[in-house]
Amino acid sequence: MQHRNRLSAALLMVLLGSSGLASAAESVLFNFVRPLDSVQVALKDAVLPDLQAETNGQGEILRRVTFNPAAQPTLSLTPAQGSWDWSQQGAMSLRLQNAMDWDLTLLVRIESLDGQQLLSRVAVPAGPAQTLLVPLLATAPIAQGMRAAPPMPWRHNGQSWLVATEVSGQLDARQIKRVELSLEQPQAAQSLLLGRFGSQSEAPLAAVYADLIDAYGQSTRRDWPGKIASDAQLKTEAAREQQQVQGWLKQRPAQDRFGGWQTSQPFEASGFFRTEQREGQWYLVTPEGNPFFSLGVNAVTPHQSQTYVTGRESMFRQLPKPGEPLAAFYGEADSRSDNAANRGRGYAQGQWYDFYAANRARSYGQADLPAWRSSALQRLQAWGFNTLGGWSEGVFSGEDRIPYTISLSIQGDFATIDSGNAWWGGVPDPFDPRFAMAVERAVAITARDHREDPWLLGFFADNEVAWAAPGGEPQARYALAYATLRLTTDVPAKRVFLKQLRDKYRNHEGLSKAWGIELRAWELMEDPGFQAPLPSAEFPAIEKDLQRFLRTYADTYFKTIADSLEWHAPNHLLLGGRFAVSTPEAVAACAQYCDVLSFNLYTREPEHGYDFAVLKELNKPVLISEFHFGSRDRGPFWGGVVEVYKEEERGPAYAQFLEKAARQPLIVGAHWFQYLDQPASGRLLDGENGHLGLVAITDRPWQGFVEQVRKANLQLPNWLKAPPAAPMPGHSAAQ
Template sequence: MRLLFSFEHEGELAAATANHTRLRLTARGATHGKRALQVEYLPDRDWPNLMFRAPSPWDWRGYAGLAFDLYNPMREPVQFGVRVDDDPRADGVHHCRQGTYTIQPRTRMRFVFPLGRNPMDYGMRGLPPLGKDLTRIGVVNAGNIRLEHIVAFQIFLWRGNKPRTLIVDNIRLLEGDESLEGIVDEFGQYARDTWQGKIRSLSHLRRTRTLELRELERLPAPEDFDEYGAWRTGPQLKATGYFRTEKVGDRWWLVAPNGRLFFSTGFNCVNYGDATFITGREYMFRWLPREGDPLAKHYGHATALMGPLKEGKTFNFYAANLERKYGADYPAQWREQTLRRLRSWGFNTIANWSLWEWHRNGRIPYVATAGVWGEHKRVPSGSDYWGKMHDPFDPQFAVNARAGIEPVAQRVKDDPWCLGFFVDNELSWAGQGEDGGRYGLAYGALSLHADESPAKRAFLEQLRAKYGAIERLNEAWGANYPSWDALRPPVSLPPAATRARQQDFSAFVRAFARQYFQTIRAILRELAPNHLYLGCRFAWYSLDAVIAAAELCEVLSFNIYAPKLDHGAYSFLVPLDKPVIIGEFHFGALDRGMFHTGLVAAPNQRERARLYETYVNSVLDHPLFVGCHWFQYMDQPLTGRALDGENYNIGFVTITDAPYPEMVAAARKTHSAMYRRRMKSR
């Protein structure tokens, strides 16, 4: 171990840089000696952080992790991030590695942030534990960093509306990395540890099914749920035969086909699980089926969306475990078990990314999932994680949208159990920073050539219609363009954004979003007129895009990963007065053999379950929100899904199809009281 900062002396404060933070030494929360560093993160600032800069680059070769002790003295969870930079140009994406965790109220924890190995080099987001009693921070941006040239590291927070405090102590470097050889057992579990519920044998796996069936027979469904999972004893509204929305008092609700009030609790990815790469990583697995083994059918081949493992042979441990548990006809047996589970646990929706076999199941409502793919023009926004944004002004976009929606609409059209359509997911609506975050698509369109970009041409037409003469645009923007034709190639903008330019950017982003949502809406109204348009599941968004969505979608949708729904953070929705549904949220922990917590961390399964209850109740208490869907039904593979290496503890069931009892208990408790709570919270 190499101690970097102990905070025992005032002089150590000189090494710290306070960016939108206040620093002082304190005895409270000290774990190494008598003092620690108290960091107050200031409100209403982007990325407040405690940063340590190297006077000359540090050489951290030979060290496996950056460790520190942290105390949260507040009465609420704090989500924080850690970033290590190997170049002054680091921006959160390039030249750095970054991870996140959520520390619970009044909690002390010892953390380690991985340095030596890049998990993505091994096809994973998280790796096995580093040291006893240390909580590993899951990597989000898993970039390779030059350990011989570390220039800075920081502990940062996201923008908040009030001050938040953390106490940091004992910052140090740790040696050693655990071998990855033989880390996976025959069931896809971590082989080097034991925990409650770990499957020990094939007979144990099969016995869990029998035990669970008794529980499902004893607790078939919440007493106040009707056949749709709607409020059986609640108000009776007009029955239209399909799902719709209605405002009752000051609360928005979904309304079931029978006219009963409905709040949607659901699971994403109710399917046969994700495959993990085998090619190049055979040494990690203690067992794999030989060719000719019945379980060899669960081998496959995949191409990755990101990471160094581009393509190769895969194996699906979850599907293999289903076959071992339920027998040769496992698909039908598992689907029946899953329907019974969802009813028993109080879930009334099969949500996004789930099997097509759930369509028209006649027992649990479901959403229809569609997307837009194909060759049409795209526009960068500055934050293009899953890819650049569709150009809705390209006529080919509408053609491709129809091609994506039509086969789904043909399957679910006129089925009363279909809640509605999500179309697309986490699109690149916004860029980085305060200005680019709202106007990223405007910047992106101007960076293109009008000869190749329908969006750029639409933007120029909008500007020309407003200003007429180029001189008027120059005056408004503080620019000096010689002609309108000078704007056709990629545009260089004056560094200072005038108010007029911001207004023009805002108008373009709103027009862009209207074109997108109107195109999708028209196709849905034609092909599936009885079903709700549930939006595009915003992750990155601008206010202008949300306003346009509110005009054209029946329900707005956001993927919100946080300890709970912060009502203040979503106050911008109040004037829009539209129903809203959360498409994704989750929490994960590392106490049952998994390597990564996912996007919001809990210290253990008990706290994970408590967070579930808190989150759902915070959604129930908001008058605009009409549901929330957990991502996802089962844990991801221990060694990472082939798509992108995610290996998160985010399931209600394990890779062996065993329910987490704490999560099930929290769901039953929360869902059985949810309708009464929502009505009383007015």
């Protein structure tokens, strides 16, 4: 205590110096450098050396706390008496600095007297001190209409703020009794430097999402090479890129008109795309009979770059005023839905703006579709791609042709089942007669204008159907079966499941014995909410029955689609279901009824995403229908499903993935997701805002990335196994 009292007025000025100045709206309760008895500090598996302060690189004095290796080392702050009333404030505030050379994830828990609590995980980067703000209400970026929040820390009004943008739970802000700071399972001692602790007004929180997007749709929070600052720069770079594209087009390797690899050992030409296996290697074959590895890009379209502005106009620095030329790119939409993809989302309806179309108009004087198609096609071919993946613009007409795919959109009033992973909606009930009608309608309409088109690679059977729930536990693996049994018998799938069990066990006593349950009557299984037991070694029949139902379910689903396609478009391939989450039963059924298995594999290498030994047993060609590598250092705030540290790592990651795919005998193609970056402020569909594209929102390609992508694509023939000679008539390929 005597040592504390000797802190001089000069030292106090240092504590509140320019780098650590308390804002006018900040209420300071406690300072770790000069602690007072009004706040009690408790430690669990952590060390706070008494009165050991240190000066950081900016001249600010802070105090070190070290979290020791343990399950959850914790520092707790509580009022010496009563509780804290923060009801007039917006956030908890804490001056802190990461004392390590790497990022730390800090777990912050704020609890009120009634036991309610808020929880937030905050990434604290290595570097200078900053002020951590944890909002006193639950919040998330999706509530602001976007998947990922702007980067933190962030400088505002001369200070560095680290705002927790994801907070869960609820709280009585009038009676705060405890704040806890902890690390989860550190493997070695980790240290933070701490200063002022208290509460803060809502002003910095409100500013987090304000003035976020510039006139070109770019983030205002960062700069990067090639960031657009003027219309003149847009035009200059567009002209320069066009020269580069024309030069690259002249260097394209010899191919047939469909992009097939011309070889001395061609296949039989059928006039349409097909598959063939030779000596264990699967190939796609062009209509002219040449091997074809599908190098595709998803979402090659100018129509997915709109972002909502209604209700969040302050997010945008400069939007066109009514009557101005660029005001032509406003529109209206409503993206609200019950899907998990939109759960908790704010700003999902109203007026939108299309920065991508506006930037094309700035660059070329127009934003018409024919000009866009010509530009996109030339780019794709110059970069070594040969296929339009899912969700792409329709057929490139006239001379502008490139092999393309179609995703069947099966919609109707048929029953669906929520497996617990209904990101895009429930799983269609294939036993509902209305499902077969919806399939017939979708296939007939879709195939009508494409059945004789040799450029069509094939049809995808929907996208990312939720065959299971997330996780590897039995509840997730068999989620669709369990969910079916919980429904009423009005649902056709439940009636099918119950019939399977009745046919096998005859009576409820037989089922009770096989499943290890006490079922007093069959009718009890018909009631909603019936909970089947988990699989166990003691009662193996449980798992066998679940698996049998799932296989019947998937068989019916894929057979319904395959039969309809065989009738309406017999010359074209059925490219599988674009699996994201799957079960062995669904994959096996897909292999039986589809020409190709397709997977959306968001992994570093293809074989990290699925067991290819299992796929080898199924002996069907595999198409990777989606993959990508994103980062957060070029505008949009989400790094994608597979994130790399920086832009310069995306190209090598692409090349490694493609080489691994080409060297896998089952894989016949890989489709990048996607052509364009998503809007930094969130796309209309679900608020995704990832830096995933080959091309920025400004219509400028990411130059370093596309150069590396092109190099990898042109290297593909060196990685592929050249097709052997065709077998003699009357002999198998194995012979």
